Amino acid sequence: MVWLPRLAVVVVLCLAGRSLAQESTGSNSPGFAPVVPSVQLTGDTSGKATFRASVDVALNLNERYMMSFLPSGQVQATEGLANLLTADDDGVSTTLPFRVGGSVVLHDLGEFDSGTSNLAPPELERAWKVSAVDRCLQVCTASPETKNCDRFKAPPPDPTAVSPEHMCAEGAALYVRLEAASLEGKSVRRDVKLFPVPLFSIAGLWGQERYKFLSPREDGLLTEAKRTFDVWALAAGYTTIVGRNVSIEALAALSASREESEVSVEWCVPNVPVGGDTPGQSFPTTACKNGLVGAPAFQRQATLNLLVGFIDPAKAQWRFAAGPRVTTGGNQITLGLDVPFYLQLAEVLGEGKDKVDYRGLLRITPRVEYELRKEGEDERRFLLVLELLGQRSLFSNALDSISNL
Amino acid sequence: MPTGEKRRVELVVHETTSKTLTAIGEIYEVNTADPSKSELDVSDIKARLGWPSRFVTTPGTYQYRFHVEKGTGKFRVGVREIGTTKWLGNDEFDTAFGFSGKVLSFTV
Numbered sequence: 001m002v003w004l005p006r007l008a009v010v011v012v013l014c015l016a017g018r019s020l021a022q023e024s025t026g027s028n029s030p031g032f033a034p035v036v037p038s039v040q041l042t043g044d045t046s047g048k049a050t051f052r053a054s055v056d057v058a059l060n061l062n063e064r065y066m067m068s069f070l071p072s073g074q075v076q077a078t079e080g081l082a083n084l085l086t087a088d089d090d091g092v093s094t095t096l097p098f099r100v101g102g103s104v105v106l107h108d109l110g111e112f113d114s115g116t117s118n119l120a121p122p123e124l125e126r127a128w129k130v131s132a133v134d135r136c137l138q139v140c141t142a143s144p145e146t147k148n149c150d151r152f153k154a155p156p157p158d159p160t161a162v163s164p165e166h167m168c169a170e171g172a173a174l175y176v177r178l179e180a181a182s183l184e185g186k187s188v189r190r191d192v193k194l195f196p197v198p199l200f201s202i203a204g205l206w207g208q209e210r211y212k213f214l215s216p217r218e219d220g221l222l223t224e225a226k227r228t229f230d231v232w233a234l235a236a237g238y239t240t241i242v243g244r245n246v247s248i249e250a251l252a253a254l255s256a257s258r259e260e261s262e263v264s265v266e267w268c269v270p271n272v273p274v275g276g277d278t279p280g281q282s283f284p285t286t287a288c289k290n291g292l293v294g295a296p297a298f299q300r301q302a303t304l305n306l307l308v309g310f311i312d313p314a315k316a317q318w319r320f321a322a323g324p325r326v327t328t329g330g331n332q333i334t335l336g337l338d339v340p341f342y343l344q345l346a347e348v349l350g351e352g353k354d355k356v357d358y359r360g361l362l363r364i365t366p367r368v369e370y371e372l373r374k375e376g377e378d379e380r381r382f383l384l385v386l387e388l389l390g391q392r393s394l395f396s397n398a399l400d401s402i403s404n405l
Numbered sequence: 406m407p408t409g410e411k412r413r414v415e416l417v418v419h420e421t422t423s424k425t426l427t428a429i430g431e432i433y434e435v436n437t438a439d440p441s442k443s444e445l446d447v448s449d450i451k452a453r454l455g456w457p458s459r460f461v462t463t464p465g466t467y468q469y470r471f472h473v474e475k476g477t478g479k480f481r482v483g484v485r486e487i488g489t490t491k492w493l494g495n496d497e498f499d500t501a502f503g504f505s506g507k508v509l510s511f512t513v
Contacts, residue, residue, distance in 0.1 A: 064477075125506055157440040161468055161510075164502035172502050179503045 033058035036358050037390060038070055042403065044385040050076040050403055054102065056392060066196065068105040068392070072205075072399060073098070097231075101205030103399040107196040107392070120182045126160050128178040133159040136171035201237045201397035205405050206230065209258060214265065214291040222265070227295065231257045233405040237398035241311070247321060249307040251401040258296035259330060266290050301329030305401060307338065311394070317344040319394055325367075336369040342394055359394060363387040412513050413487045415457040416450055416469060418480055420497075426476020427453040428469075428507070435466040435510075443468065452482070459487060464513050472505040473498075484511040 038054040052074035059067045075098050120128075133156060140149035148168050156162055164175045208228050215225040233255035240248050268286035275282050309321025318341070325336040346360035365385040372378050389396070418428050432447040446467060452458040453475075469482065483495035494511020 120505065129506060158443065160470070160506075161435075161440065161443070161508050163496075163498065163508040164506055165496075165498055166508075175506065176501075176503045179505055 031060055033060055033066055036392060038072075038392070039388075039390040040074075040400075040403070041388045042385060043387075044383050046381075046383060048076065048078055048404060050074055052399075052403055054399075058107070058392070064109055065199075066107040066109055068107060068198075068397075069102070070105065070397070070399065071100075071102040073100050074205075074403060075099075076404070097207055097209055099205050099207035099405060101203065101233075101399065101402075103201055103203035103397050105198045105201040105397045108199045109196050120179070124182065128175050129159040129162065131178065132164065132167055132171040132175040133162060135174050136168040139168045139170050196393045197241055198237065198239050198393055198395050198397045201235075201399070203235045203237075203397060203399035203402060204233070205399070205402050206232045207405065211258065211260065211296050212291070213261065213295055214293050215295065222291070222293065224291065225295075229258045229296065231255070231405055233257075233402035235398035235402045237401065239395050245311045245313050247307070247309040247311055247319065247395070249305075249309070249321065249323075249395070251303075251305040251307075251398060253301075253303040253305075253398070253401045255301045255303075255329075255402060255405055257299050257301070257405060259299045260296045261292040261294040263293040264290055265293055297330075299330045301327055303327045303401065305338065307340070309340075316394055317347075318342060325369075331374045332371050334369055334371045336367055338365055338367050340365040344394070358390070358392060361387075361389040361391070361394070363389055363396075411461050411463055413459065413461050414484055414493065414513060415459045415487050416452050417457045417483050417485070418452045418454050419483060421454055421476070421478060421480035423476035423478060423480070424454055426478070426480055427451060427474045428471045428480075428482055429474060430469055430471025430507070432460070432462070433468045433470060435468055437466055462513055466510070466512050467494075469494075469509040469511070471507050471509070473500055473507065474504075476500070482507075482509045484509070484513075486513075 035058070036056045038056045040050070040052040042048075042050040042052075052072055054070040054072035057069045059069075061067055133152070136149070136152045137155060139146055140152040143149070144153075146168050148166055151162065151166060152168065164172045167175065207230075209231055210226060210228045212224065212226050214222040217223045233253060235251060235253035237249065237251045239250075242248060266288055268288040271285040271287040273282040273284050303325065305323065305325045307321040307323035309319055311319040320339065320341040322337065322339045325334075325338050327334040327336070341364045343362045343364075344359055345362055348358040363385075365387070367381075367383040367385060369381040369383065370378065371381070416428075418426065429449075429451045431445055432450055433443040434446040436442045436444065446462060447460045450458045450460065450469065450471070467484075469484065471482075477500045479497060479499045479501075481495060481497050484493045485491060486493065492511075493513055494509055496509050498507050498509075
């Protein structure tokens with residue numbers, strides 16, 4: 001069954017690649033934003049490595065909000081990036097856990113700027129008004145009962161003094177068309193916020209882990225056992241931008257996993273003797289094995305993470321944040337400080353409101369942790385997490401907070 | 406410029422869900438005898454939600470001709486004397502009708 005995770009990753013990558021090809025040709029279904037892949041490759045100084053791939057299917061709810069659905073698959077290894085694509089089952093537990101999950105993200109796309117520098121000069125605006133008012137005069141002569149026609153019983157003395165809102169529907173529509181035509185191709189309707197912000201996100205992850213351990217049998221003796229356990233995690237996140245450059249992120253996660261027993265035993269059985277240097281000489285040998293006593297214990301963990309940060313005011317090509325992380329569960333409470341720094345390596349920028357930006361990012365997160373244990377000595381840790389990300393936003397969603405389940 | 410007591414007025418953007426939507430334009434004084442000959446009275450009047458634009462003018466009939474930046478949707482623009490609540494002019498606008506060519510009429 002080791003091939004199954006690898007096959008799933010390949011399928012996800014193929015789907016993602018196909019989606020990106022659609023994006024590059026500009027095809028876009030009404031209501032749906034271009035489908036893009038979302039990928040994440042993570043490695044940290046503890047040796048843990050994760051690769052996650054999602055297909056980001058987004059629905060534009062209106063011109064400001066977009067809902068993204070990201071079914072995801074991930075593989076993780078505990079002994080470095082090189083082990084991500086190999087599977088080994090010779091240890092206490094399987095070293096290639098595979099997880100499936102996904103997230104739903106409500107993005108705030110920001111508001112669109114009309115771009116005053118590209119608006120038409122007054123004489124052109126006057127010409128549009130004259131055309132639109134003429135249209136209303138024609139419409140209102142034919143159908144005086146039409147809405148707003150009380151203003152067009154006679155030609156207005158100054159057409160520029162008439163707001164499009166006060167014109168008949170046909171005149172207003174003509175004005176909007178003329179204005180839109182003058183703005184077309186000037187790339188002026190840029191997102192004020194420069195990137196989509198994942199306002200709310202919820203995420204879930206599920207997987208299975210297989211453990212070997214020593215379990216007591218009926219006669220009281222220990223025997224080797226193998227069992228598979230479900231592991232899962234749920235998370236929710238909220239992000240907001242204060243002003244233009246200050247970000248606030250809050251993440252909460254709940255996970256259920258297994259923790260291996262800390263009691264291990266070693267036992268030895270007689271083995272084939274080893275021959276000595278002289279004929280007939282032999283030495284008895286034993287073959288020894290190690291095992292953990294008892295099934296891995298169920299462990300529930302809750303994590304809260306709050307980050308306050310600053311975004312590059314010029315082009316939003318970098319940002320950093322800092323904030324506390326508290327994890328509680330089992331026999332310990334872990335207090336930590338995260339300082340993630342995001343650097344944009346590449347971007348594909350959309351031009352209109354129906355186009356969505358796509359970014360390649362490097363995220364570097366130094367993390368200091370202090371683990372307070374009810375039993376045993378407390379532990380201090382420093383961790384450096386390096387991640388390569390391909391996603392819509394400069395921000396990540398709740399799935400990030402549980403990806404190392 | 407008509408003669409008369411100077412009034413301190415403010416132009417306000419309100420009833421919008423956008424914090425950034427900005428109205429930018431000029432105040433024209435309407436020549437009531439010949440409305441086609443309006444004259445520029447105050448230039449560079451810029452306002453957004455919570456950030457009104459204040460200026461001094463004299464009694465007369467005026468138009469605020471403006472365009473919209475950094476926002477979309479429906480909103481209202483009103484003019485009132487500073488310290489009062491009575492609108493001298495107040496109208497609803499919508500970027501669905503375009504970003505330019507907006508006109509608010511008011512009388513001081």
